[in-house]
Amino acid sequence: MAMTVMIQEAGGPEVLKLSDREVGAPGPGEVRIAHKACGLNFIDTYQRSGLYPLALPHALGMEAAGVIEAVGEGVTHLKPGDRGAYAATPPGAYSEARVMPAAQVCPLPDGISFEEAAAMMLKGMTVEYLFHRTTPIAKGDTVLFHAAAGGVGLIACQWARSEGITLIGTAGTDEKCALALEHGATHCINYRSEDWAARVQELTGGTGVDVVMDAVGADTFEGSLNSLMPLGMMISFGNASGPVPPFNLGVLGQKGSLKLTRPTLFTHIADRASCQEMADHLFGKVLSGDVKIRIDQRFPLRDVRAAHEALEARKTTGSTILQI
Known part of the structure; x- marks a missing residue:
């Protein structure tokens, strides 16, 4: 079982609810990842509010970092014990662990922390496509x-x-x-x-x-x-x-x-090779020191409602993460 943030209906931050969900084993092309930190992004509020409709009920969250626990058939770029990070669909990153498609989960270099990775995958690859692919x-x-x-x-x-x-x-x-x-x-x-x-x-x-x-x-x-x-x-x-x-x-x-x-990020990263290329470009910027990931707000996963309220009130700077 893993604590997961779900919405049963679209609405304000009050619709965010914690629940325990069975994680299960990964199928072909999937991985099971135990999260160490999750990112918070404006797209999460669009999905929660219904601006970007989801089939309900649904978990939320589009980026996270953690440790691979198991891999399904056909997954060759990751193995159990690897550090991994992602920005990906479908939503579900606001959780202690999940099973998800492996294609957008990228091996995480040792020089980048789980918190940094959770704060930068969606945002950093967005910047990459804005400056290099648009x-x-x-x-x-x-x-x-x-x-x-x-x-x-x-x-x-x-x-x-x-x-x-x-x-x-x-x-x-x-x-x-x-x-x-x-x-x-x-x-x-x-x-x-x-x-x-x-x-x-x-x-x-x-x-x-x-x-x-x-x-x-x-x-x-x-x-x-x-x-x-x-x-x-x-x-x-x-x-x-x-x-x-x-x-x-x-x-x-x-x-x-x-x-x-x-444009949207998810069009750019739909292809596994392009996703890894973009992530590698981002990792290189961070490891070289050209880009430092600033995390100004940290909320426990159970305080996700407060995190959404702060983001929508424009009270945040830099990146915000949810701690597992």
């Missing part, structure tokens, strides 16, 4: 990144610095802006005290940025489009303020033949 970004380019002091944001700030990319961040307090700057942002704008879109134009001499990376959604969408240079790329990869409402595609032409995409 649109060409080269040294000297300028990127606008919203929520720059969050878990994804602080990794993005460091990643950009390591590759000579100018990153203009936004955050909701002066303290969060200072944190983003400390981690490699070239500039950071407090969106509560400044007109951030106008400030982006000032910082770029009126030309706009090459790429916008926006996980905020509805609140920042229009300003993000207005921050792009002609032929610029808007990457909308999240909905922290709610989904972007329908809009007229002709606006992209009017604003300078802009490009718009809505």
Whole structure:
């Protein structure tokens, strides 16, 4: 039996319930993993609220790290006793142990702790695809990144610095802006005290940025489009303020033949080889010291409701983990 966080219905943090579940043995292409730490991500709140519907009842959680207890037939890249980490579907990482598909579980290098791994797999591989698999970004380019002091944001700030990319961040307090700057942002704008879109134009001499990376959604969408240079790329990869409402595609032409995409990590990591390649790139950044994983909040698994409340109230910085 393993303690697991389940939802019986969509709703607020109050629908998160702990239950004991039978774990069982892994089938073909599966592993059983005993978790040491689990990650917390905004996608978890989308699934809990029903924005991203799940077949109910369902367990939650998309990333974790731990020790492989058993492997099913056909699994060759892992064996019992190995350290492993993942970002993967289906949800179920908020648990002491689980059986899951093995393809997205990556061997974890000894130089990276379980807590670091649980805090970085989903966020770090998201940054990897944003900078390397969505649109060409080269040294000297300028990127606008919203929520720059969050878990994804602080990794993005460091990643950009390591590759000579100018990153203009936004955050909701002066303290969060200072944190983003400390981690490699070239500039950071407090969106509560400044007109951030106008400030982006000032910082770029009126030309706009090459790429916008926006996980905020509805609140920042229009300003993000207005921050792009002609032929610029808007990457909308999240909905922290709610989904972007329908809009007229002709606006992209009017604003300078802009490009718009809505990618997800899980498309990129669906292939086992691509997933491992992305994880290896991330591991290399961390092991080299180019990227340090900042964990600012730790909650016991049983306090998952408080963790969700803190995340949705934007009271968190860096990454948040659930301790097993």
